[in-house]
Amino acid sequence: MIFKVIDNKIIIKKLKNSEEKIVHLDNLIKITNVSYNPSNKFLAVNGAKNKKDYYLYIYDIENSICKYNFSGKFYEIYWYSDNMIFYNDGRTINSLDITLNEKIQYYKFSRIEYTPVYISLNKDKNMLAFSTWKRKGRAIFILDIDKKEVEVKKPSCWAYCWYDSGSIIFSFMKGGMVIIKKLDIASGKTSSFLKNIYDAVIRYDGMEYKNQVQEILEMLNSDTMGRNDMDNPKCFNGRIYFQIIIFAMDKRIAGVFSVNYAKEDLKIHLYSNAGEIRDYHLFNDPDLIGIEWRTPKYEGVKYYKNNNEVDLNGYFPLNQSIFPTTTPYFL
16 A cells, blocks of 8 residues: 655555545644554554654544544554554663553664664564664664563674575675575574575576576676665565666666565566656555655655566555664654
């Protein structure tokens, strides 16, 4: 699902049938976060009524009424259940029971404000991961929810996602390239996952992406190759997605690729020389992808289906607590 904000109301669009729901807001001058709960009954909206007073509103979608409201900053929200959220308020990681208004603080940062920490739960919902700076690198923190204990697992992480309930895949820089590794939570040990872009595309023997794969291999083997990164892994519907950026032969290639869990069956969801990808968003429709572009001429979200642009401009992807939380929108 996607949304846009117009005249102090949020318009939610279902991509499957283009059905729209309208939620009327409470005079917010700025919105930082919008997310659905697991049953799609409630919409959480965090925003400001003025320069210093922030509120979290929980709206009943069907009736377009505000069911609950809480004062405070909720920069990143991840739904644990229909009644409970985890959130980053800029200084601490907390849970909030929205029906009982009960808050539990789990972790306090030494220095942080406005910085995203990318909260996400594993499938068993017994561990919460987040990531922030520690010493010289961005580390992965694991919160054992039952024990209320936080452990630092791995420095030098760029982006991550849960691979299964006991392991995480993450990107980090090695030898001047961004690659993807796997972290076992119990042991703290890391292992190679995708060594480089060459490792991801070399086994492709189909015809659909033959020209793109050939161009990539030529660029990777070029003496002019200046950048060769694979970043931002996301596990979804049995596939591992990642974004790439390659500079070589006076060319620039940016894209989003995916492989299955056996690291085979390569699919190219976007292939472009338009600029750098800030982030990407996945939907139940496997052919649709949302791209947050960062180019000299354009910064924002565009949508593509089979590498062709779809006219959904002005809409933002709606966070449904599947992937780690993202940077606040500040709409």
